[in-house]
Amino acid sequence: xxxxxxxxxxxxxxxxxxxxxxxxxxxxxxxxxxxxxxxxxxxxxxxxxxxxxxxxxxxxxxxxxxxxxxxxxxxxxxxxxxxx
Numbered sequence: 001x002x003x004x005x006x007x008x009x010x011x012x013x014x015x016x017x018x019x020x021x022x023x024x025x026x027x028x029x030x031x032x033x034x035x036x037x038x039x040x041x042x043x044x045x046x047x048x049x050x051x052x053x054x055x056x057x058x059x060x061x062x063x064x065x066x067x068x069x070x071x072x073x074x075x076x077x078x079x080x081x082x083x084x
Contacts (some may be wrong), residue, residue, distance in 0.1 A: 037067040
């Protein structure tokens with residue numbers, strides 16, 4: 001898997017914080033469990049002090065465990081949002 005879009009996502013996070021996902025087309029396609037996971041990622045991002053970029057992977061791993069989903073599923077969501 002090419003991690004370039006995910007790296008782009010991490011760079012974008014360093015530039016700007018989000019209060020919630022954009023809730024675009026890709027978000028609307030998600031299952032309720034995945035929507036909860038994505039919302040949880042954004043909530044944890046908002047609560048995390050700088051430097052944020054170095055902590056993103058840990059946040060995603062924590063959320064994936066909490067929601068019993070694969071880390072790659074969350075990463076793929078962010079990739080899809082950035083590629084559109």
